[in-house]
Amino acid sequence: MFKARMTAGVSILAAAAASTLLLGCSASVEVKKSTAPKLSADKLSSTLSEKLAAATGQPKPDISCPxxxxxxxxxxxxxxxxxxxxxxxxVTVKVTSVSGDQIHYDFKADDKASPAAN
Known part of the structure; x- marks a missing residue:
């Protein structure tokens, strides 16, 4: 008899994804404007980490944006x-509106996690 088992990490990822999907998360960040405002990859990563931690009640996850x-x-x-x-x-991030120097965006975690590379 085959018995499926989820690792703790996958369970946390699944919980994060489910919570994110249910909450319909969005955020906004004020940035300095030159032509079109930009939010640095590092700031985006840290903001998403904070938002996901708050949504799931879990510690801040490690998120990187390219x-x-x-x-x-x-x-x-x-x-x-x-x-x-x-x-x-x-995690997909999409800009929904821009107000001056503020970028408003929605984000959504994928439904399924990818296993760790061997």
């Missing part, structure tokens, strides 16, 4: 949440 988020409606980027066991979960 690029700055340009403050233009419809712009998207993909960030990666990495659990302690090495499994990963994608």
């Amino acid at each position: 690029e700055d988020l340009v403050g233009k409606v419809g712009t998207t980027t993909r960030c990666k949440l990495t659990a302690d066991d090495g499994s990963t979960l994608g």
